[in-house]
Amino acid sequence: MKISADHRASPSDEPFQQAWVWLRLLTSGDAKAWDVEGFERWLHASPAHESAFRAAKQQWATLKPVAGAALRRMPDAVAARERGKQERSRDLRNRRAFLAAATGAAAVAGVALVYPPAGLWPAAGEWxxxxxxxxxxxxxxxxxxxxxxxxxxxxxxxxxxxxxxxxxxxxxxxxxxxxxxxxxxxxxxxxxxxxxxxxxxxxxxxxxxxxxxxxxxxxxxxxxxxxxxxxxxxxxxxxxxxxxxxxxxxxxxxxxxxxQASAWRKGELVFNNTRLAEVIAEINRYRPGRVLLMNGSVRDMPVSGSFYIASLSEALSLLQRTYDLKARSLPGGLYVLS
The missing domain is CATH 2.60.120.1440 (Jelly Rolls)
Structure with missing residues (x-):
């Protein structure tokens, strides 16, 4: 089937369901280098995949006004989140099982309410x-x-x-x-x-x-x-x-x-011998999308210096050059350092 330029993915579309599985994985903190490579292959395999990935973030944003009411009808949501933490590690060992488990639109909806992807809305305990x-x-x-x-x-x-x-x-x-x-x-x-x-x-x-x-x-x-x-x-x-x-x-x-503790009030982030992984985590709080550090050999490298919050793209470029990392920009504001 030909995908027209104005095609809009719906939750019943298989590419849309797959897009949310990928988005959840990439923003979970559990993604590995091969996961990112697999995502890129999936994304570029079909125009429908690219359309579905863009639509996923846009359509989930519309849930924000009603998600609170939905959570009130889900008294086991918090308990489900704790169970999900234990199950996620096991599920991620088998990519096929993981993809199959999240295929249903209802399952995707429930998961996203408890695990808000990319910070699109508050988690259950923050309503x-x-x-x-x-x-x-x-x-x-x-x-x-x-x-x-x-x-x-x-x-x-x-x-x-x-x-x-x-x-x-x-x-x-x-x-x-x-x-x-x-x-x-x-x-x-x-x-x-x-x-x-x-x-x-x-x-x-x-x-x-x-x-x-x-x-x-x-x-x-x-x-x-x-x-x-x-x-x-x-x-x-x-x-x-x-x-x-x-x-x-x-x-x-x-x-x-x-x-240093109050630098954010002046529009800066200041680090003193801070682990690179922690620096990336802090940058993620201020930058739309998500930065993924996939090179485990540099996660513990110390970082000292100050960055302007308004110029975090320059900070990422500096970190990339300093630690000789490769950078890739992906849809949805994802920025991969490997």
Whole structure:
């Protein structure tokens, strides 16, 4: 069958279903070099494949307004996600089995709601956010007297309050900076709280930042002091101190460079002997699409320097030359370094 230029893929089309399998794999973090090569062969094998891959991202974007309602009708969605983590590794060992398992349109829809591809919409646990930022976006909010909250890229928060006043936020994912002016009276003011995961951070004045990525929370005190409360105990941070916690651990305070920690507020990313794999992961938070580092021999190489967020393409070119990598640009904003 001839594919006309205005052909639109539908969820019942086999190429469309295959496109979502490839998109999920390439954005899962489990893709290997041969997966990328296989994707390129599939993509260029037929105009229908290229059309289906473009349509996949466009059509899934239309689910965003209704996905929340769909999830409410799927009480086992979160449990399914945990089961999927265990099953995904086994399924990926057999590409044919993996492709067959995700062939049905209904299966693809359910998977994509729980595993949002390429960050097109929030994951199941992040619905209900009052404020959110897109990839590469930052947003400043005045949520309470004396309090300014700045949201970094890919950040979602929910307001918390009492008596009609906002007393804090819940950081569902991403990164937020809190600036609190000193109270006008010596009696002080009500502390502002940031809940993230199992803990919360509070301050009455000063500046602190909280980052919540994949269940690991990092709290950095820039000015003044902050108190971190956790089921395992309580910590007090003073200026230029940072700690990390998650569901099972509460770290000790360590000294950090506030200029490096807050560089994103000035439009920069600063790295100091950071693993290349971690640098790529950070760039992915700010860049539409996804960068895939397929060369395992350079993943642990140290990177030091600063990059402008507005010029991440130049940063990627520099990393490519520095580590003698090959670069390929693929549809959907995929950029492969191998």
């Amino acid at each position: 209900g956010a009052d404020y959110r930022t897109a990839t590469g976006e930052q947003q400043a909010l005045e949520l309470a007297p004396r309090v300014k909250v700045t949201l970094n890229t890919q950040t979602r928060i929910r307001r918390q309050g009492a008596g009609g006043e906002t007393t804090g936020i819940e950081l569902l994912s991403g990164e937020a900076a809190v600036d609190i002016d000193r109270p006008a009276t010596a009696s002080g003011g009500r502390p502002f709280a940031v809940v993230a995961g199992p803990g919360r951070s509070l301050a009455e004045d000063g500046r602190f930042e909280v980052r919540n990525l994949e269940g690991k929370i990092c709290v950095t005190c820039i000015e003044g002091s902050a108190r971190v409360e956790h089921p395992l105990g309580e910590r007090r941070l003073v200026a230029h101190q940072q700690l990390i916690y998650d569901g099972g651990t509460l770290g000790l305070a360590s000294t950090v460079d506030p200029a």
